[in-house]
Amino acid sequence: MGSEVRVTVPAKINLSLSVGPRRPDGYHDIATVFHAVGIYDDVTLTPAPDGSGVTVRMVGDATEQLPTDDGNIAVRAVRLAAARAGRPDDVQLEIAKAIPIAGGMAGGSADAAAVLAGCAALWPNSLDATALHDLASQLGSDVPFLLEGGTMIGTGRGEVLTPVLAQGGFHWVIAVSDAGLSTPAVYAELDRLREGREVRPPAVADDLLRALRGGDARALGRCLHNDLQEAALSLRPSLSRVLEAGSDLGSLGGIVSGSGPTCVFLSRDREHALDIAVGLTTTGLVRVVRHAISPVEGARVIAG
Numbered sequence: 001m002g003s004e005v006r007v008t009v010p011a012k013i014n015l016s017l018s019v020g021p022r023r024p025d026g027y028h029d030i031a032t033v034f035h036a037v038g039i040y041d042d043v044t045l046t047p048a049p050d051g052s053g054v055t056v057r058m059v060g061d062a063t064e065q066l067p068t069d070d071g072n073i074a075v076r077a078v079r080l081a082a083a084r085a086g087r088p089d090d091v092q093l094e095i096a097k098a099i100p101i102a103g104g105m106a107g108g109s110a111d112a113a114a115v116l117a118g119c120a121a122l123w124p125n126s127l128d129a130t131a132l133h134d135l136a137s138q139l140g141s142d143v144p145f146l147l148e149g150g151t152m153i154g155t156g157r158g159e160v161l162t163p164v165l166a167q168g169g170f171h172w173v174i175a176v177s178d179a180g181l182s183t184p185a186v187y188a189e190l191d192r193l194r195e196g197r198e199v200r201p202p203a204v205a206d207d208l209l210r211a212l213r214g215g216d217a218r219a220l221g222r223c224l225h226n227d228l229q230e231a232a233l234s235l236r237p238s239l240s241r242v243l244e245a246g247s248d249l250g251s252l253g254g255i256v257s258g259s260g261p262t263c264v265f266l267s268r269d270r271e272h273a274l275d276i277a278v279g280l281t282t283t284g285l286v287r288v289v290r291h292a293i294s295p296v297e298g299a300r301v302i303a304g
Contacts, residue, residue, distance in 0.1 A: 004046040005121045006303040009114035009146060010296050011039040011105040013172070013257050013264050015212075015220070018202035019227040022191050030158055031202035033212075034142075036149035037172055037292040041099050041107060043074070043114035045122050048090040054078045060097035061288075073139055077112040080135050081119035085126035091119075100288065102180025104258030109142035110299075117147060117299040149298025151212060153204055166295055168215030170266060171273040173251070175242055175280050176288040177261040181232060186259040189231035202227075221252025221266045232260035239263060242285050249279040 013035050020029040048055065054075050056068045070076055074093055082089035093115065099107035116135055120127040127135075136143035141158035151166040211219035233239050239256060242263045246254040250272070251265035263286075267273035270291070277289045 004044055004303075005118045005301060006042060006044045007114040007118045007121075007299055007301050008040045008042050009110040009117075009299040010036045010149060011099040011107065011110060011174075011292070012036050012142060012146060013105060013294075014226060015151075015224060016204055016208050017226045017228060017258065018204065019187075019190060020202040021199040027157055028187060029156060029202055030154065031204050032154045032158055033164060033204055033208060034145040034152050034154050034158070034161075035166075035294055036146070036151070036296045036298060037105075037174070037294040038296045039099050039105070039174065039290055039292050041110055041114065042096040043111055043118060044094040044096075045078075045115065045118040046092040046094075047122065048092045050088065050090055052090050054089050054091055054093065056093040056095065058095050058097065060095075062101050063095075063097055066101065073108045074111040074115045077115035077135070077139055078119065080138060081116055081127060084131055084135060085119065085123050087123050087126065091122070100174070100176040100262055103176050103262035104181070104256070104260050105174070105262055106142040106146060106258070109140050110146045112136070112139045112143050113146035113299040116143075117301055121301045145298070147298050149296055151295045155202075164209060164212055166212040166215070170217055170220070170294045171268070171270055172292045172294060173246070173265040173267060173273050173276045173280065174257075174290040174292055175246070175263045175265065175286040176290070177236070177239065177242065177263075177285075178287045179236075179261065181236060181260040183259040186228050186231045186235065189234055190228055193231055193234060217266060217268060218252055224253040224255045224266065226255045226258070228259050229256040232256045236261055238285065242280070242283075245280055245283050245285060246276065249276045251276055
């Protein structure tokens with residue numbers, strides 16, 4: 001058996017999320033701009049005794065609520081990777097979580113991406129980049145992006161990726177609310193709110209791509225957009241107050257992240273981000289406030 005492998009993996013936000021009409025299979029086509037931000041989970045993979053299968057230990061805030069069986073996407077990632085590599089799935093996982101749980105920042109998908117990268121390192125020459133992307137697509141629409149990181153357009157269900165040029169760096173304030181929001185529930189609410197409306201095919205605005213190419217934080221702040229925000233605010237009206245507070249504190253732009261309930265705010269620089277973070281903390285509206293820089297790399301093996 002080889003030695004343990006440690007992988008670090010970032011959170012993601014959606015700078016833009018355009019959601020198309022509901023398809024006959026119940027899914028929605030999307031066009032989104034994925035952006036990796038510097039809040040990280042650490043995943044350690046250790047070879048386990050023959051026949052022991054996959055085990056997982058979670059550490060971090062509120063991790064006791066997460067499953068440690070096949071209900072955990074990281075466990076499923078080991079099983080898929082082992083099957084593709086022709087290896088037994090005798091792997092111990094330790095996941096140290098800092099990405100907010102049920103916060104719309106793809107923490108579970110990030111852990112799955114880390115596991116795939118870790119399995120490739122644990123079993124050398126068994127999983128190439130094409131295999132990893134295929135396995136990631138099977139696991140979920142955010143997983144392929146989190147293998148890569150940076151900034152990318154995602155289409156289809158989000159798994160079809162096109163790199164985007166993003167100059168410079170950005171500073172974000174991540175405001176995590178108390179209770180999670182179910183992604184299926186938010187999509188269902190979006191469908192309810194859209195009844196009788198014409199829904200256009202999903203698209204990414206040219207203005208946003210120009211702002212990224214120019215590294216223009218002010219222009220980017222004006223272009224932040226999330227079609228799911230209306231539905232998230234409908235299910236959790238208190239998020240409107242969080243968005244208003246961020247605006248009052250001078251953020252360049254703020255949106256609900258993904259399906260929520262986390263809100264993200266763009267700032268001018270590090271000092272401005274810290275000012276916004278302090279201001280949001282004093283409102284009592286959010287549980288955790290974090291500063292993060294972007295864009296950053298995706299899942300990365302740092303030991304092993």
